Amino acid sequence: MMTHKDMLATDRQYFDLAMPxxxxxxxxxxxxxxxxxxHSKRGPALSPEQRxxxxxRLQELxxxxxxxxxxxxxxxxxxxxxxxxxxxxxxxxxxxxxxGLAPITAAAVARLAGTVYPTSHVQALQLxxxxxxxxxxxxQWLALSPxxxxxxxxxxxxxxxxxQVLGPLTAAELxxxxxxxxxxxxxxxxxxxxxxxxxxxxxxxxxxxxxxPATADNARRWLWGLHGGLLCGVQRAQLRHGMxxxxxxxxxxxxxxxxxxxxxxxxxxxxxADASRLYLLQTLTDQDAACREAGGGxxxxxxxxxxxxxxxxxxxxxGYVDGLPFxxxxxxxxTLAMLFASLTATPGGE
Amino acid sequence: MKLDRQRLWEAIRADDREGAAAIDRLIAExxxxxxxxxxxxxxDSALLEGFGIDRVNRFMIPVEYGGSALTATALRRTLVFxxxxxICPGLCIGLPGPGLSMPPVLSLGTEDQRRAFxxxxxxxxxxxxxxxxxxxxxxGSDATALTTTATADGEEYLINGEKCxxxxxxxxxxxxxxxxxxxxxxxxxxxxFMVDATTPGFAHVRNxxxxxxxxxxxxxxxxxxxxxxxxxxxxxxxxxxxxxDAFTGAQSAWDYMRPVLTSVIIGSCAGALEYAGSLLAGPxxxxxxxxxxxAAADKLGSYRQRLQxxxxxxxxxxxxxxxxxxxxxxxxxxxxxxxxxxMQLAQDLMQLFPLQALxxxxxxxxxxxxxxxxxxxxxxxxxxxxxxxxxxxxxGRRTA
Ligand SMILES: Cc1cc2nc3c(=O)[nH]c(=O)nc-3n(C[C@H](O)[C@H](O)[C@H](O)COP(=O)(O)OP(=O)(O)OC[C@H]3O[C@@H](n4cnc5c(N)ncnc54)[C@H](O)[C@@H]3O)c2cc1C
Numbered sequence: 067m068m069t070h071k072d073m074l075a076t077d078r079q080y081f082d083l084a085m086p087x088x089x090x091x092x093x094x095x096x097x098x099x100x101x102x103x104x105h106s107k108r109g110p111a112l113s114p115e116q117r118x119x120x121x122x123r124l125q126e127l128x129x130x131x132x133x134x135x136x137x138x139x140x141x142x143x144x145x146x147x148x149x150x151x152x153x154x155x156x157x158x159x160x161x162x163x164x165x166g167l168a169p170i171t172a173a174a175v176a177r178l179a180g181t182v183y184p185t186s187h188v189q190a191l192q193l194x195x196x197x198x199x200x201x202x203x204x205x206q207w208l209a210l211s212p213x214x215x216x217x218x219x220x221x222x223x224x225x226x227x228x229x230q231v232l233g234p235l236t237a238a239e240l241x242x243x244x245x246x247x248x249x250x251x252x253x254x255x256x257x258x259x260x261x262x263x264x265x266x267x268x269x270x271x272x273x274x275x276x277x278x279p280a281t282a283d284n285a286r287r288w289l290w291g292l293h294g295g296l297l298c299g300v301q302r303a304q305l306r307h308g309m310x311x312x313x314x315x316x317x318x319x320x321x322x323x324x325x326x327x328x329x330x331x332x333x334x335x336x337x338x339a340d341a342s343r344l345y346l347l348q349t350l351t352d353q354d355a356a357c358r359e360a361g362g363g364x365x366x367x368x369x370x371x372x373x374x375x376x377x378x379x380x381x382x383x384x385g386y387v388d389g390l391p392f393x394x395x396x397x398x399x400x401t402l403a404m405l406f407a408s409l410t411a412t413p414g415g416e
Numbered sequence: 417m418k419l420d421r422q423r424l425w426e427a428i429r430a431d432d433r434e435g436a437a438a439i440d441r442l443i444a445e446x447x448x449x450x451x452x453x454x455x456x457x458x459x460d461s462a463l464l465e466g467f468g469i470d471r472v473n474r475f476m477i478p479v480e481y482g483g484s485a486l487t488a489t490a491l492r493r494t495l496v497f498x499x500x501x502x503i504c505p506g507l508c509i510g511l512p513g514p515g516l517s518m519p520p521v522l523s524l525g526t527e528d529q530r531r532a533f534x535x536x537x538x539x540x541x542x543x544x545x546x547x548x549x550x551x552x553x554x555x556g557s558d559a560t561a562l563t564t565t566a567t568a569d570g571e572e573y574l575i576n577g578e579k580c581x582x583x584x585x586x587x588x589x590x591x592x593x594x595x596x597x598x599x600x601x602x603x604x605x606x607x608x609f610m611v612d613a614t615t616p617g618f619a620h621v622r623n624x625x626x627x628x629x630x631x632x633x634x635x636x637x638x639x640x641x642x643x644x645x646x647x648x649x650x651x652x653x654x655x656x657x658x659x660x661d662a663f664t665g666a667q668s669a670w671d672y673m674r675p676v677l678t679s680v681i682i683g684s685c686a687g688a689l690e691y692a693g694s695l696l697a698g699p700x701x702x703x704x705x706x707x708x709x710x711a712a713a714d715k716l717g718s719y720r721q722r723l724q725x726x727x728x729x730x731x732x733x734x735x736x737x738x739x740x741x742x743x744x745x746x747x748x749x750x751x752x753x754x755x756x757x758x759m760q761l762a763q764d765l766m767q768l769f770p771l772q773a774l775x776x777x778x779x780x781x782x783x784x785x786x787x788x789x790x791x792x793x794x795x796x797x798x799x800x801x802x803x804x805x806x807x808x809x810x811x812g813r814r815t816a
Pocket of ligand 1: 316580
């Protein structure tokens with residue numbers, strides 16, 4: 067099977083990508099962790115020590131620096147680079163990838179809206195992305211956060227429907243002016259949370275900043291880059307583990323991949339994963355914003371569901387319970403697919 | 417087959433008023449336990465104590481052995497279990513009673529064995545579970561390759577091996593265990609044993625942390641020189657053992673249970689569709705555009721039709737079973753169709769209602785987690801399809 071490095075090299079040529087050279091050390095780090103993780107029975111689930119080591123290495127690499135070149139300038143092709151970084155990291159540890167990259171994405175989107183967030187604050191502030199949900203019950207925001215609690219967390223509030231950005235808000239402002247309605251976990255990401263916030267009494271300081279269509283599309287590209295990359299990384303992991311399992315698990319006297327039901331399923335998974343990944347990359351580079359508008363991501367979401375379902379099916383009951391990576395990847399794929407879908411859902415209230 | 421479900425439901429209730437009252441109570445109270453059970457896998461004892469538990473224990477037991485008339489035929493079971501499955505399939509499968517361990521005892525056991533086995537569930541005044549243990553860590557679909565052994569030692573057998581993914585295995589009083597008395601003979605060496613959970617050498621190793629159906633608790637069980645009397649072997653009358661292998665018993669269990677499981681699946685789909693309908697009618701619909709709402713309504717309508725088709729497949733399998741005909745093909749068709757339908761529906765509901773589906777402990781997320789199991793338990797979708805390809809009446813000849 068193609069390694070991640072080979073795949074990225076092909077992408078570079080195929081899409082004529084100008085990827086920052088600084089990506090090379092990141093790939094090395096991630097590949098090394100992927101190789102270590104593959105030796106363990108639990109697949110890519112990193113040990114707590116490996117996680118903190120990886121996080122340290124990523125901080126040393128200055129990821130924000132890779133994507134946000136200067137205080138007020140975004141690196142060209144950054145959403146695509148973000149996609150590739152997210153995918154590479156998520157193929158090893160989706161949780162870490164989301165946590166590591168969400169604040170950078172939030173800072174980038176804030177910057178697009180004309181609010182400069184010093185890159186040095188990005189790691190510390192742990193920004194959330196808040197996406198508005200039209201419910202007819204007043205204005206309400208859905209907060210999708212890879213972190214457990216918002217106590218030290220600022221928020222970037224996006225009014226997706228009106229293509230406005232409200233905020234960013236500091237943690238203190240968030241605590242005083244907003245009503246937290248619900249707070250629940252997100253499947254597959256221990257500690258991550260989803261909150262519905264009501265802003266009936268938003269403090270007056272919030273000055274909605276109207277986006278131009280071009281800015282709104284740019285913001286969408288960043289979010290697609292992040293969430294699309296995370297999804298594709300999870301799919302790489304599902305394919306790799308599916309293939310590995312099918313080669314080792316025996317039924318009726320032979321490895322199960324020699325049963326056509328399994329080999330055809332694996333082939334279908336590979337077809338769907340590659341097709342939707344190329345489509346995603348293409349939409350990230352396409353100048354025509356229409357392909358990123360409402361409903362444009364449904365194919366990507368469908369593919370994510372297909373791979374999640376089929377990877378578990380290959381391992382059957384062993385995939386349905388904790389132990390092998392399949393259950394966790396199924397849960398993570400679902401959450402990431404939902405996040406992606408919420409970015410492209412058709413807005414209500416026509 | 418003409419079937420008026422409502423009339424049949426009323427008629428079978430009249431046959432077992434106490435059983436019907438127990439069902440009514442379950443249906444009224446179960447919703448309050450769904451989310452807590454999903455979290456811990458345990459069923460709160462408050463639900464299982466007191467009134468009606470003896471009735472629940474009897475649901476899968478034949479009437480002639482003291483079972484409930486409500487579940488006396490396969491068709492009746494489909495009606496009962498669709499209703500409970502609509503509330504929570506995990507809780508439904510996790511309810512007390514012999515479950516999948518019943519049919520092998522009925523088809524392979526001697527009269528004495530049947531009486532003794534079923535008596536455990538009657539009048540106990542507390543929940544009593546039974547379990548069916550055939551799967552092993554290295555053996556699933558190809559169950560004839562199982563490695564658990566039963567070695568004769570005078571009047572007794574010593575059972576050694578590991579069983580995994582056993583529904584209700586950790587809370588069962590009695591487990592029907594499949595083991596080989598002679599591994600050289602392959603499937604023909606396999607026998608089924610009734611093992612009391614208090615037998616030395618038997619251990620409940622752990623419950624798995626599973627994606628969904630969490631109320632039904634999948635257990636890993638181990639047997640280390642677990643000593644049972646020879647009359648624990650199904651079909652052993654004390655002087656000689658059965659002449660046929662226990663696989664016939666396993667097949668009878670699947671034929672018996674697949675229409676029931678299909679009804680649980682159908683129930684869970686019907687529950688999810690009803691919930692989705694309520695989202696479309698409630699304030700949540702504002703998160704969809706008008707055209708999105710129309711498309712969603714169309715999609716739900718199409719699923720209702722497919723669900724009705726799944727019901728007809730389940731009823732046909734049940735009808736054939738009740739006539740004493742071979743029902744393996746029909747049972748496989750019903751189960752395969754409903755399992756695929758459930759997963760498709762779960763995926764589509766995620767896409768139709770992404771914002772409502774996000775919460776890990778929400779109704780739609782739970783349906784999505786539960787639905788993935790259907791294509792695995794009691795034989796994977798692939799195995800059902802292989803069976804259908806072999807036995808379907810393509811050339812006017814039916815082989816199962
Ligand atoms: C919720 C749940 C409850 C369960 N309850 C019980 C229980 O009470 N008692 C019990 O004994 N077991 C139980 N099981 C186990 C269940 O019966 C097995 O999971 C099932 O038989 C499949 O076996 P496996 O998981 O080992 O998959 P494997 O047999 O390892 O199969 C792996 C994959 O290979 C495919 N495959 C295998 N052979 C072939 C072939 N010849 N052609 C094409 N494809 C093939 C399968 O379809 C599957 O996709 C339960 C499982 C679950 C998930």
